[in-house]
Amino acid sequence: MMFPLAVDFGHQANLVLGTVIGVAFGFALERGGFGQAPILAAQFYGSDMRVLKVMFSAIVTALLGMTVLSGVGLLDMSQVTVPETFLGPQIFGGLLLGVGFIVSGYCPGTSWVSMASGNWDGLVTILGVIAGSLVFGLAYPLVGDFYTSGAMGVVRLPDFLGVPQALVAAAVVAMAVGAFLFGEWVERALGRSRGEAPPTSEPATRNRVFAGFGVVALVGIATLALPAAPVPVVPERTVASMDAVALAKALIERPGAVQIVDLRPTAECAVKRIPGAICRPADDAEGAFLADLPRTRMLVLYGAGDVAPPEGVRRFKGDVAVLAGGFPAFESGILAVAAAPADATPAVLADWRLRSALGAYFSGTKVQAPPPASVPAVRPASPVRDDAPVKKGGGC
């Protein structure tokens, strides 16, 4: 198994996972005390360093987890989304967000939690965030240049500093623990001078957490000694070619394992297509719709003849094949099989029998009788059941 797993899920499954992960995120924020503005604001007056402690413990935990997992080759860091760096706008945005934080008492994430706990100020903060986002959009013509300035792409500290990730992670742990101890000292010192009790904290729990960080950081460094994993060769997305008989067999034997897409214009596709095929949406020549298709089913594309697959296929994660000869090949080869020639060799006849049987499956007609040895077959090929009688459906 290789992380991240999402590579194998569809967009919709990711959204559902997002909801579930969000529940855990919201619960963690609430239990951390982040649903109440005074606790968050106390960070900036030195009386309770909860924001620093929770946030840096979280960063360190996730960072160490990823460092160790990628160190032993279980996590592919190149598949993890890393925010891009825009130095100027992010300095400005950070300073402004800090000001907004202390004025409202929340950051955007915690305001959702605060609202969920029933606080009106949380709800109003969210309305403010929404209004601010819209103001930004309206002012975009004026600030767009600054917004896009300083683009550096994805820059990660290990690459920027030229130091392995495990060492950077260890440095972050040392820095975080230092900041925690400094923060607790500030809490005590200010508490004394103000005559307030500093927030209570279980020293044993704290020490265990710190020790855990240290041990995992050392494990991360130890993974540097492992032989470098061979760079995985990403196979070029090859598009196989599939003939009509193979497709028909696959459709019958593994109906759930094939996803067929008709690339012809919608008007033609709507009239007649391979059973089970879906029509490509109009004006989507690049194939953006492919992103919504399940990756677990083999994707088979076909057009009005031999066609090149759309661009989007390169990004499709599952198996892809193109039907050789396109729809005409399937129609003449399977759906409406012409009568076998009278002078067929046994090999041709066997092939004809197979195709005729497959066609019968799809059209719901009787299999054609093989031609008598001497008399030419006169029976016309069965038409596709377009004029099938109206079936009385069960419903009630």
Add this chain to the structure above:
Amino acid sequence: MNDAMLEIVHGRANAQIDPSLQVWGWEIPVYLFLGGLAAGVLILPALLELLSGKKPKSMALRLAPWLSAVLLSLGMGALFLDLSYKLHVYRFYLAFEATSPMSWGSWILLLVYPVALLLGLGGLTDDERQRLGAFAGKYRLASLVTWALGHADALRRPLLWAAVIVGAGLGIYTGILLGAMAARPQWNSAILGPLFLTSGLSTGAALLLLLRLDEHERHVVVRWDVGAILAELVLIAVLLVGFATGDRTSQHAFWHLTSGPWAAPFWSLVVVTGLGVPLALEAIEIRRRLPLAMLTPILVLIGGLSLRFVLMISGQASSFREFP
């Protein structure tokens, strides 16, 4: 029915339906939601009274039958907006078609009103009855009110049973109404009837929880809601298993709800927001004896409405045409 109509209603793949995918708008899901809600609000207080043998104390539960009638009227208003030939609505009642759920439904809708009216009257306190009598007296209707009150009291038990039966019929009907449309494989499941009935019961309980209930009543209604939510989860599981093990059209319906374009709204809004989280909150309430959070019933109502919308929209996109 003429031939064209016959084809639309019973044909599994036909040109009138499949190229034009979405023909029903917001009105139908809202109607189905309000209809289920009305059924739940009618059934729950009646069942509680039948089981305990005592009339409910709180005004909300005593007058719940009237609330049910109001909800049903709102729902029928939404349905009426959807009708193309609004003046022809009376024709529903000129005929009875024993095999048509629509026909059954139209008549059940009519039965709800007298039952709800009398049940609500019977729930009035003496004080309220006097005021009602005085009010009716102004319009010389006092004798009518006395007559109705007399019957409401005399027939209390039969009326309660009638409320349960008519309410169950209403709740089931809102589900199988969709199943009557043969061209939509996703609706051709007998589970939809019980599913919409249990959803109606849980949303009905949720609506009652938003009103002012007596402390004991509230505990009982919360437990009912937990039961209805659990039953609904089981029915959704059965529905999905039925689709997954069915023929290719059913499997397509399964795909629609598990990884198709409506999977995220279905799982996130219906299952997590509307069922899972309220269930968790109610379990916490029962175990920790906390005051009920108003959020819980609101989530249940959101979930019930989403269930109708998701099944409705994704169902209209499911089709036999892809499987000739």
Add this chain to the structure above:
Amino acid sequence: MQAPRPFWNPYVAGVFLGLVLLGSFLIVGNGLGASGAANRLGIGAAHVIAPQAVESNAYFAEYVGPGKNVLDDWLVFEVLGVILGGAIGAYSGGRMRRGITMGKRPVSPWTRLALAFVGGALMGVAARFGRGCTSGQALTGGSVLSLGSWVFMMCVFAGGYLFAPLVRRQWR
């Protein structure tokens, strides 16, 4: 009524939050966020009210338009979960009640709400420039060691500490 349960030890809460974040990275490949959902909700609402004006804006046009659903996004579904998870946490902790949180020296409720709105609006603008907020940028980007995220995070703390004396009356 029971007294609210105490909050978790901050380091324990942090480790739990970090495990959630790690799980998000391992399962779906990206981290957490919050302001993006507010942005999309706002654009969606604006699009309902004034579709033409929104679609003609260069920035909004990224989100709305033919074939695009502004709410069809991971962050929107994640924030739905955040609300639900926050509600479960607050309810089971005995902290769910309607009200307004105040500092040590209470100000008038309207002052508090006005400040909340203004602060929120500043953060709304800031989160666009920063490409995220404390969740999406500082927490998530910080844990994958993004240079911009660390700069952003330091600036958030700097901005907060620099401005805190000016709004001291609200909190202390």
